[in-house]
Amino acid sequence: MKKILLSAALLAATCGASAQKFSYVPYEDNALMMGVTISANGRYVAGCDTEGRAFIYDTQDKQIKYFQSSKLGTTEATSDDEASIRAVTNDGVGYGDIYGKSTKFDFATGTMTALLNESIEDHSLVHFATADGTVNGGVTYDADTYVQRPYVMVDGEMQYLPEFSDAWAGYEVNGAIAFGSNADGSVLYGGVVDNFSSYPLAVWVRNRDEKTYSANLLSRRFFDGSFDLDGSQPYDQFSAEAISADGKWIAVNYHTKMLSYDDEDQGVRIARYNVEADTLEFLTCPEAGMDNYYYATGISNEGTVVGFVEDASQSRKAVLCPAGTKDVKLLAELYPTVTQFATMDSKNLNEVTAITPDGRYLQGFGYVDMDEESDCFATWYFDLEKDETAVENVETEDAPAKVVASYTVDGKTLNAKTVRKGIVINKLSNGRARKVVK
Structure with a gap:
């Protein structure tokens, strides 16, 4: 079976959110969900599915809600009609986009509300929100020129963030994007839009007036953005993927320049940037190189x-580097009794996409057995403080139902000899109908 892997662009608690250590968001009725974020208190998991719907799942009450455009699934639908959530608050409000606009999605009411007022005519994406929802932000862009501008909203008031000139950066700049924030919105991180789409690390710090922000191009002494790579900086990639809620740490992905064909590709690797000490701590990434690229997605x-870690075949396996150590290891290696990690690794897709500020909850997605013939996406969440051997909601993997009939998305029956790639609807022996990827 051909498996669909995600691109990089898709391409991160004490309420008792999980009764056991490892749990799946139920995927019996939707095998296409990919969770990408978890609330700081561990209660809500959110993301999207491959059909353009956003979702929020309440891990405490075991309820899920979807958000979608009324045009979705019709011939009138465009890419703007696809919904996505990239952050979720402690009270279940998701932040993402739909209709090409930054939007918040309320689990309690099931409603969607545009974040930016009508004077913002450009398209926009919201990339982050604080745990209480008072600060959020992302990027707006012109639909014709695609010039991108970073913005932040504090208590409902939107402002554009300071940008970077070519002279300041040392290379051609085409805007910037705000990707994340610490807990109170006083420190934001993002990336410069350079010609190679590597998004060199930038930071904005709130000024003493408690309103405006100052910009700092932290990547300037690390990243060489020149066309010929003839600058003094050692890396041709130096991008951030996450900031800790206390604002102390930024998780960085970096790649060492290769100046000749004789240079060995050391691969993309991970580092911790200490904002308070202004120091960079390099992590040990086993067998990093052209066949193994490492990417950070979150930091506590x-x-x-x-x-x-992604290998040459685009297989992805979840990794973790504990605080106070420098060794990056597979989750399957760190938690061998939680066999689901090794199983997803063996199926070539297992990503951990988020960690809560206190380091208690992890969240991710991967491939699992849907039935005897197909795999599916499954979103999981993991409580590190609970009994390591306890597993919840795994009966679908352990006792798969049999496929009794298969259909295309437009209702046509597929016979057993039909070779079909893409989304297929399987009718199962237990009476359920599930969509799978082939």
Whole structure:
């Protein structure tokens, strides 16, 4: 079966959110969900599915809600009609986009509300929100020129963030994007839009007036953005993927320049940037090189880094580097009794996409057995403080139902000899109908 892997662009608690250590968001009725974020208190998991719907799942009450455009699934639908959530608050409000606009999605009411007023005519994406929702932000862009501008909203008031000139950066700049924030919105991180789409690390710090922000191009002494790579900086990639809620740590992905064909590709690797000390701590990434690229996706207040390693075949496996250590290891290696990690690794897709500020909850997605013939996406969440051997909601993997009939998305029956790629609807022996990827 051909498996669909995600691109990089898709391409991160004490309420008792999980009764056991490892749990799946139920995927019996939707095998296409990819969770990408978890609330700081561990209660809500959110993301999107491959059909353009956003979702929020309440891990405490075991309820899920979807958000979608009324045009979705019709011939009138465009890419703007696809919904996505990239952050979710402690009270279940998701932040993402739909209709090409930054939007918040309320789990309690099931409603969607545009964040920016009508004077913002450009398209926009919201990339982050604080745990209480008072600060959020992202990027707006012109639909014709695609010039991108970073913005932040504090208590409902939107402002554009300071940008970077070509002279300041040392290379051609085409805007910037705000990707994340610490807990109170006083420190934001993002990336410059350079000609190679590597998004060199930038930071904005709130000024003493408690309103405006000052910009700092932290990547300037690390990143060489020149066309010929003849600058003094050592890296041709130096981008951030996450900031800790206390603002102390930034998880960085970096790549060492290769100046000749004789240079060995050291691969993309991970580092911790200490904002307070202004120091960079390099992590040990086993067998990093042209066949193994490492990417961070989240970081806790103590400095625990999560992410994934991608090999030459685009297989992805979840990794973690505990706070106070420098060794990046597979989740399957760190938690061998939680066999689901090794199983997803063996199926070539297992990403951990988020960690809560206290380091207690991890969240991610990967491939699992849907039935005897197909795999599916499954979103998981993991409580590190619970009994390591306890597993919840795994009966679908352990006792798969049989496929009794298969259909295309437009209702046509597929016979057993039909070779079909893409989304297929399987009718199962237990009476359920599930969509799978083939």
